[in-house]
Amino acid sequence: MLTADLHLHSTFSIDGCNTLQEMTDAAWRAGLRTLCFTEHVDHNPRDTGYGFYDYEAYREAVLQVKEAYEGRIEVLWGIEFSEPHLYPAELEREQQRGYDMIIGSQHFLGKWFFGEREMLEQWPREEVFSRYYEELCAMADHGGFDVMGHIGFPCRYIGDHPMPEDVARVLAAKMVKSGILPEINTSGFRKGYPKTLPDEPFLRIWRDLSCGSVTAGSDAHRIGEPGNGLEQAEDAVRMLGLEPVVFRSRKAVRL
Ligand SMILES: [Zn+2]
Ligand SMILES: [Zn+2]
Structure with missing residues (x-):
């Protein structure tokens, strides 16, 4: 059974509802044995999380929770850095901060978050996806982080869109080259999008082009x-023969 959840937010993220302690306790009660907090670090001025991140307070709270839960649940820490390729200096600073894992995520396209109606007034739906895929490729080329967050994210807001196979191949190859893994993000199941992010076709291509770690x-x-x-x-991991890993001090280790 998969007992490592490597993407969680607490009140150190603008949209987190519960404290680190409460989230760790809930994870322990849910039977998890490893978790990694990945608090939002946002640099787009229109992002509600802009300027919210507090590294020192987060670090201190993580150390306390790690100690309190030692021997019961392994508490790792990291960040979810929005659009890392657009903020290289800020990314470099975060790379020096001793995290276990850095997720890079595309949450915005220009001025708009994917959930904003104005985005679809600006661009037809098809163009939103093609622009999104271009950003993911640029992010993969830039590198400097460990895991690409929720590939296919706009589907959660504007409906399903199969990533063209040639695009998926190019993206997966770029990720291999930069040493970036995909995550299997399961948030869609809570948000009316009944698939993993990314979904099976991308993961199949990933398996064929890489070591298959996720x-x-x-x-x-x-x-x-x-x-x-x-x-x-876990079903996807089994069916496709993928290799689940955990990051410690930014090194992938098999589960
Ligand atoms: Zn997240
Ligand atoms: Zn995210």
Whole structure:
């Protein structure tokens, strides 16, 4: 059974609802044995999380929780850095901060978050996806982080869109070259999108072009969510013959 959830948020993220302690306790009760907090670090001025991140306070709280839960649940820490290729100096600073894992995620396209109606007024739906895929490729080329967050993210907001196979191959190859793994993000199941992010076709291509390593994460923002959907992630891992890993001090280790 998959007992490592490597994508969780607490109140150190603008949209997190529960404290580190509460989230860790919920994860422990849900049967998890390893977790990694991945708090939002946002640099787009229109992002609600802009300027919210507090490294010192987060670090201190993580150390306390690690100690309190030692021997019961392994508490790792990291960040989810939005659009890392657009903020290289800020990314470099975060790379020096001793995290276990850095997720790079595309949450915005220009001025807009994927959930904003204005985005679709600016670009037709098809163009939103093609622009999104271009950004993912640029992010993979830039590198400097460990895991690409929730590939296929706009599907959660504007509906399903199969990534063209040639695009998936190019993206997967770029990720291999930069040493970036995909996660199997299960947040869609809570948000009306009944698939993992990325979905099976991308993971199949990933398996064929890479070592097949992946992380899995619920993207939990409140108690009740840690571990959600890991059964579906596990199904994908089994069916496709993928290799679940955990990051410690930014090194991938087999589970
Ligand atoms: Zn995200
Ligand atoms: Zn997240």
